[in-house]
Amino acid sequence: xxxxxxxxxxxxxxxxxxxxxxxRRHAIRFDGGAEWLGSSSxxxxxxxxxxxxxxxxxxxxxxSLSSCHMLWFLSIxxxxxxxxxxxxxxASGKMGRNAEGKIAMTVVTLRPEVQFSGQSQPSTEQHExxxxxxxxxxFIANSVKTDVRCEPVIAASSQP
Numbered sequence: 738x739x740x741x742x743x744x745x746x747x748x749x750x751x752x753x754x755x756x757x758x759x760x761r762r763h764a765i766r767f768d769g770g771a772e773w774l775g776s777s778s779x780x781x782x783x784x785x786x787x788x789x790x791x792x793x794x795x796x797x798x799x800x801s802l803s804s805c806h807m808l809w810f811l812s813i814x815x816x817x818x819x820x821x822x823x824x825x826x827x828a829s830g831k832m833g834r835n836a837e838g839k840i841a842m843t844v845v846t847l848r849p850e851v852q853f854s855g856q857s858q859p860s861t862e863q864h865e866x867x868x869x870x871x872x873x874x875x876f877i878a879n880s881v882k883t884d885v886r887c888e889p890v891i892a893a894s895s896q897p
Contacts, residue, residue: 760776762774762787762791799830802845802878802881807871809870810867810871823851828845841882847887
């Protein structure tokens, strides 16, 4: 199997660490070279100790589930002969207490909207089946206890 990595770097500088007055802003570097600015969520640690413009772990978690689902969906659609023109998802996650009483990301809802082109257009049932299959195959969804829901937005067929 494959191995994946990310490097995280945070430095205190002259911040009051022991007084809990330090920035949560940090760098995240991925194995392919991409770099993100990371921080705690402003919902957890107030600004200015967090950076609202940075990616927080909760957002990254939601994005990871959404991206994995999309990549599987695209692969499945291609293998079934359906040409995807556009895929957009407005995914969201909900924090709450899990079965063990711990604060966790309890629900992530994906809302993919897919536009197809070409002569072969999937029926609503085929479209939903591809999302179901993508969910079943998503490595990230298979790795978490979070309730991952997919509520596809299925519009009337339109060709660009």
